[in-house]
Amino acid sequence: MSKPRSAPKSGGKPNPRILDDAETLDNDIGLRARIAALDLIAAAQTKRNGFDEAGSSAEFMALSESERAFARALALLVLRRLGQLDFIIAKKTQKMPPDAPKALLRIGMAQIFFMQVPDFAAVSTTVKLAERNNNTRPFKGLINAILRGLIREGGLKDVNPQRLVPDWLWQRWKATYGEESAGGIAMALTEEPATDLTFRDMDALKAHTEALEGEAIGGLTLRSNLRGDVRTWSGYDDGVWWVQDAAAAIPVALLGDLTGKTAIDICAAPGGKTLQLLAKGAQVVALDRSKNRLKRVEENLTRLKFSAETHCVDAESFDDDRQFDVVLLDAPCSATGTFRRQPDVLWAAKPSEVSKLADVQHRMLDAVATRVKPGGSLVYATCSLEREEGETQVLAFLRRNKDFTTAAVDTAFAQDQLGLDARDVTAEGWLRLLPHHRKGGQDGFFVAHLKRL
Numbered sequence: 001m002s003k004p005r006s007a008p009k010s011g012g013k014p015n016p017r018i019l020d021d022a023e024t025l026d027n028d029i030g031l032r033a034r035i036a037a038l039d040l041i042a043a044a045q046t047k048r049n050g051f052d053e054a055g056s057s058a059e060f061m062a063l064s065e066s067e068r069a070f071a072r073a074l075a076l077l078v079l080r081r082l083g084q085l086d087f088i089i090a091k092k093t094q095k096m097p098p099d100a101p102k103a104l105l106r107i108g109m110a111q112i113f114f115m116q117v118p119d120f121a122a123v124s125t126t127v128k129l130a131e132r133n134n135n136t137r138p139f140k141g142l143i144n145a146i147l148r149g150l151i152r153e154g155g156l157k158d159v160n161p162q163r164l165v166p167d168w169l170w171q172r173w174k175a176t177y178g179e180e181s182a183g184g185i186a187m188a189l190t191e192e193p194a195t196d197l198t199f200r201d202m203d204a205l206k207a208h209t210e211a212l213e214g215e216a217i218g219g220l221t222l223r224s225n226l227r228g229d230v231r232t233w234s235g236y237d238d239g240v241w242w243v244q245d246a247a248a249a250i251p252v253a254l255l256g257d258l259t260g261k262t263a264i265d266i267c268a269a270p271g272g273k274t275l276q277l278l279a280k281g282a283q284v285v286a287l288d289r290s291k292n293r294l295k296r297v298e299e300n301l302t303r304l305k306f307s308a309e310t311h312c313v314d315a316e317s318f319d320d321d322r323q324f325d326v327v328l329l330d331a332p333c334s335a336t337g338t339f340r341r342q343p344d345v346l347w348a349a350k351p352s353e354v355s356k357l358a359d360v361q362h363r364m365l366d367a368v369a370t371r372v373k374p375g376g377s378l379v380y381a382t383c384s385l386e387r388e389e390g391e392t393q394v395l396a397f398l399r400r401n402k403d404f405t406t407a408a409v410d411t412a413f414a415q416d417q418l419g420l421d422a423r424d425v426t427a428e429g430w431l432r433l434l435p436h437h438r439k440g441g442q443d444g445f446f447v448a449h450l451k452r453l
């Protein structure tokens with residue numbers, strides 16, 4: 001794997017929380033960024049959304065832009081390789097070190113193996129950090145020796161995919177998809193994903209392909225090789241595209257022209273699928289129960305110069321008796337398919353969440369089914385790789401609701417128009433998109449297009 005660019009050194013205000021221990025770091029901004037990375041990793045492991053919360057905290061935002069970029073890049077690399085790094089640490093020590101020195105070893109190794117940080121800087125900053133705290137100081141020599149030893153050994157051996165992901169997920173994926181596919185899914189974690197953009201129409205996609213260093217990969221998705229702040233990219237201000245993983249665009253891409261049709265997006269934020277429905281000509285109602293997240297839908301609508309009726313409401317208690325030609329339920333889920341973009345999800349997800357969320361999805365499906373006009377479409381999607389949140393859910397729904405049937409996805413259409421792999425179309429005509437079934441990867445998704453009779 002090629003080493004991603006690391007952030008250049010720069011100044012910036014010291015972070016008050018990070019600097020609250022004995023030694024001042026005013027002259028050592030490299031340490032501040034590394035401490036921030038340690039905080040992000042710890043937050044990601046503590047709870048779901050921990051990474052995002054820590055990454056938007058006042059303490060983190062007080063760092064300079066390049067420190068934040070370095071900290072994020074380092075933390076994400078560690079989370080991508082956590083299982084592999086821990087395996088190496090276990091091999092190099094007689095007894096697994098406690099959490100604090102283990103965390104230091106992980107960031108040291110990630111810099112050596114996967115970043116453009118000179119080896120001596122990776123070792124010396126890690127050792128300096130070890131020196132600063134009582135609970136890591138005794139391990140300074142061990143950390144130094146392990147990192148130097150790994151540099152002498154000259155890189156990583158082949159990775160065993162099983163070690164990349166938590167064991168409970170590995171066992172689930174192996175049982176569901178077989179060992180080879182489970183390996184492919186796990187290996188997708190090691191690739192830093194490119195940015196996928198969904199365009200409002202094909203003319204705009206073609207016009208911006210070159211400036212965005214993009215590749216059209218099916219439907220209205222362009223995969224851009226650019227990095228950095230998307231707000232500076234060609235077409236952002238003109239509102240001709242929005243960021244959306246190739247797989248996330250598929251549920252709406254399955255639908256034809258929606259001119260003159262009505263649609264309701266039940267769980268809309270941040271709005272990628274709402275925008276797609278609008279671009280297809282539908283008149284759209286967008287719901288989300290999170291005020292903050294609904295704000296992002298509204299910002300996107302403004303930038304794209306679209307308008308939709310938005311409601312901040314729990315979908316199960318939305319008091320409205322209209323029926324729609326299209327009901328889209330992109331349901332809350334364990335999000336285990338999104339781990340390559342959000343490697344923190346892997347380490348925060350818990351097996352118990354899968355069954356809890358499956359109950360929520362069951363209730364939501366029943367609640368929204370009545371909103372589908374006779375002859376209309378119900379599109380159910382989750383960015384989960386777990387069958388309980390996909391196939392099992394839809395099978396049970398169809399058993400309970402005899403007035404719904406599957407609008408089977410045509411394999412030739414999926415391949416030719418959407419750039420999907422034929423293996424992603426199930427025997428029932430649903431889609432089970434696996435991360436490694438697209439060159440360069442995609443989010444794992446389940447999609448079923450159902451019709452009300």
Ligand SMILES: C[S@@+](CC[C@H](N)C(=O)[O-])C[C@H]1O[C@@H](n2cnc3c(N)ncnc32)[C@H](O)[C@@H]1O
Pocket residue numbers: 248266267268269270271272273274287288289290293313314315316330331332333
């Ligand atoms: C998977 S995300 C949706 C992504 C979105 N469809 C898109 O393509 O940009 C799930 C969303 O469901 C919302 N949500 C969860 N439970 C909900 C409920 N009971 N009613 C309404 N929205 C809900 C969450 O706030 C979250 O924004």
